[in-house]
Amino acid sequence: MKMNEEQRGWIERAEQYVHEELCRDSSGHDWWHIVRVRRLAVRIAGEEGADVLICEMAALLHDVADAKLNPDHDSGLHKVAQWLESNGVDSKIRDKVLSIIANMSYNGGHNPPMDSLEGQVVQDADRLDAMGAIGIGRTFAYAGWKGHLMHDPNLAPREAMTESEYRQQTSTAINHFSEKLLKLKTLMNTNSGKQLAHKRHLVMEEFLEQFHKEWNAEDDE
Ligand code: ADP
Numbered sequence: 001m002k003m004n005e006e007q008r009g010w011i012e013r014a015e016q017y018v019h020e021e022l023c024r025d026s027s028g029h030d031w032w033h034i035v036r037v038r039r040l041a042v043r044i045a046g047e048e049g050a051d052v053l054i055c056e057m058a059a060l061l062h063d064v065a066d067a068k069l070n071p072d073h074d075s076g077l078h079k080v081a082q083w084l085e086s087n088g089v090d091s092k093i094r095d096k097v098l099s100i101i102a103n104m105s106y107n108g109g110h111n112p113p114m115d116s117l118e119g120q121v122v123q124d125a126d127r128l129d130a131m132g133a134i135g136i137g138r139t140f141a142y143a144g145w146k147g148h149l150m151h152d153p154n155l156a157p158r159e160a161m162t163e164s165e166y167r168q169q170t171s172t173a174i175n176h177f178s179e180k181l182l183k184l185k186t187l188m189n190t191n192s193g194k195q196l197a198h199k200r201h202l203v204m205e206e207f208l209e210q211f212h213k214e215w216n217a218e219d220d221e
C-alpha cells in the first residue's frame with residue numbers, strides 16, 4: 001500500500017527528530033545504525049507483505065527509547081509516545097509502533113517473542129545490523145567505547161546470564177560473538193530475515209576462524 005502525503009510527513013518528521021536525538025551517540029546506536037535498520041526493515045516488510053509505514057516508523061524510533069540513553073526504559077517509551085501524539089500520528093499506528101519498540105531490545109535474550117508481523121520485521125532488521133561485517137565493526141567499536149579488551153583468552157564467554165549481568169559485567173569483543181551474535185541466526189522471525197542472516201552468520205564465523213589463527217600465529221601464508 002502506498003503512503004499518503006500525511007503519512008510521508010510523519011516519516012520525515014520522525015527522521016529529523018531521531019537524527020537530533022542520536023547524532024552524537026558513539027556507542028553503536030548512532031544515526032547510521034538507524035538508517036541501516038530502516039533500510040532493512042523496509043526491504044523485509046516488502047518481501048513479507050508487512051505494513052511498511054509501521055515498520056519504517058518503528059525502525060526510525062526504536063533506539064530513541066533505549067534505556068542507555070534515558071533514565072530508564074519507561075521514561076524513554078513515554079518520550080516516544082509523547083512525540084507521536086504531538087506530531088498527530090494516528091492513535092492506531094501510534095499504539096502499534098509503541099508496542100514494537102517496547103519489546104525490541106535483546107536484553108540478554110529475555111524479552112517475549114514479537115506478536116505482530118511488523119514487530120518481527122523490525123526486530124529482524126535490528127538483529128541483522130548486529131551481524132555480518134557491520135556487526136563485527138559495531139562490536140569492536142562498542143568494546144572500545146566501554147574500555148573492554150578485544151580479546152582475553154583467560155576470560156571465558158558467559159554461558160547463561162541475567163539481564164543485568166549481560167549489561168554490566170566486563171566482557172570482550174570476541175566473547176560477545178558467542179554470548180550474543182552467533183545466537184541471532186536461530187532467533188530470526190521472518191523468512192527474508194533468515195535468508196539474510198545465513199550469509200551474515202557465515203561472515204562472522206569466517207572472521208572468528210581467521211582471528212584465532214592470527215592470534216596463535218597459525219595463519220596461512
Ligand atoms: P540492542 O539494544 O539494539 O541489542 P546494544 O545496545 O545491546 O543493542 O548493542 C549495540 C551494538 O553493540 C550491537 O552491535 C551489539 O552487538 C554491540 N554490543 C552490545 N554489547 C556488547 C558487548 N558487551 N561487547 C561488544 N559489543 C557489544
Ligand code: NI
Nearest residue numbers: 033062063126
Ligand atoms: Ni538498534
